[in-house]
């Protein structure tokens with residue numbers, strides 16, 4: 135593998151072998167990799183990090199990689215939690231962070247054309263003067279990039295109002311292995327064959343490198359209104375959120391916490407116990423008073439106690455705090471002490487099976503975990519996601535690893551048995567790759583492999599991720 139030739143083709147700015155830069159890109163935010171790093175394991179470093187500044191440079195890099203047989207791991211913000219952007223020894227990381235320009239805002243259509251390495255908070259800052267928002271607010275908005283959202287099938291926390299990334303992606307430019315550039319023009323919808331935009335969503339850097347996207351924006355809410363309700367049972371909580379979603383009241387944020395998660399999130403407000411729901415709406419919606427009344431009357435039919443706006447306001451103010459908490463727990467500080475590992479698992483299923491999915495995954499995780507909390511984080515007319523937070527404790531940072539892997543193994547199998555998807559928005563990465571056939575079936579995996587072979591015959595893009 136001749137990096138010198140790549141430097142000659144692109145200039146020295148585009149290729150780094152600086153040990154500090156390699157070390158920073160040895161992992162993403164996968165809890166297991168963070169554990170291994172903080173206990174002093176040597177994580178595999180990439181052989182080099184490439185920093186393209188344009189689609190043409192990405193094309194030149196992928197052409198070189200095909201000729202050189204170099205494995206390329208695309209990387210946006212590196213905030214993935216499933217090991218999708220984690221290189222193995224000898225892999226080359228293709229870091230899109232220098233491709234962070236907002237190219238154009240079409241105010242009439244309310245769409246933005248943006249480079250794939252743009253981080254979410256930067257995109258929102260650039261949309262604000264236009265009174266627009268993408269409305270895609272993952273908790274990791276300050277760490278994650280547009281390309282990473284597409285490649286990892288991301289969903290923002292206001293997805294009930296604005297949609298998830300598949301609802302926002304109107305056009306895309308991507309570079310295929312060998313350096314061919316594919317551009318799909320932005321349109322609101324198309325029936326011209328299978329939607330190739332959607333082929334890239336969730337492709338986790340294994341089929342193409344996304345370099346530009348055209349995304350649908352919305353009017354930026356000037357203020358939010360919040361409702362909060364307490365429930366005696368998880369079944370009442372989830373049925374209530376289902377009916378609020380179906381009521382047409384137009385709430386953007388719908389979240390429902392089981393008792394342990396409610397105590398964790400709202401204990402500071404004196405939460406007395408039981409489950410809790412928060413419902414957030416754009417305060418500028420027409421008829422907002424009647425909408426709020428409709429939400430309250432749905433809650434009343436499920437015995438919901440009115441908790442007022444305080445829980446929602448608290449959540450909105452502190453919604454990004456988990457990023458630092460997670461860093462403190464899983465980073466060098468090891469805030470919960472050695473032997474502790476905290477992770478999250480986000481599954482989803484239809485309403486008819488949601489209670490069983492909740493009970494089975496929770497039960498299985500509880501067999502290994504010291505504590506498990508769960509909330510409904512993305513609510514649809516047909517079903518919901520369930521977001522489990524769990525802490526596994528071992529006697530030390532070595533002992534905890536097999537317990538952690540056993541917890542994931544049991545929980546994924548329980549989820550699939552109960553008819554759920556093993557990932558609603560964190561993707562498969564390296565953590566869940568071996569379970570893919572359990573979700574897609576053998577034919578589904580075979581079809582995906584055929585697509586992979588057709589697009590990437592030399593297997594240069596992100597080997598080890600997504601595919602079992």
Ligand SMILES: Cc1cc2nc3c(=O)[nH]c(=O)nc-3n(C[C@H](O)[C@H](O)[C@H](O)COP(=O)(O)OP(=O)(O)OC[C@H]3O[C@@H](n4cnc5c(N)ncnc54)[C@H](O)[C@@H]3O)c2cc1C
Nearest residue numbers: 210211212213214218272273279281282285288289339344
């Ligand atoms: C504290 C915390 C909270 C989080 N909250 C949320 C949340 O609310 N919602 C949510 O959806 N996710 C959340 N995540 C997960 C993560 O932020 C998302 O998966 C995000 O989409 C990853 O974006 P990224 O730019 O960091 O991608 P990376 O981690 O860099 O990469 C993710 C995957 O995409 C591939 N990839 C990245 N960029 C490209 C590209 N341009 N072209 C092709 N492939 C590419 C990588 O190879 C990898 O397989 C959270 C993570 C953390 C740490």
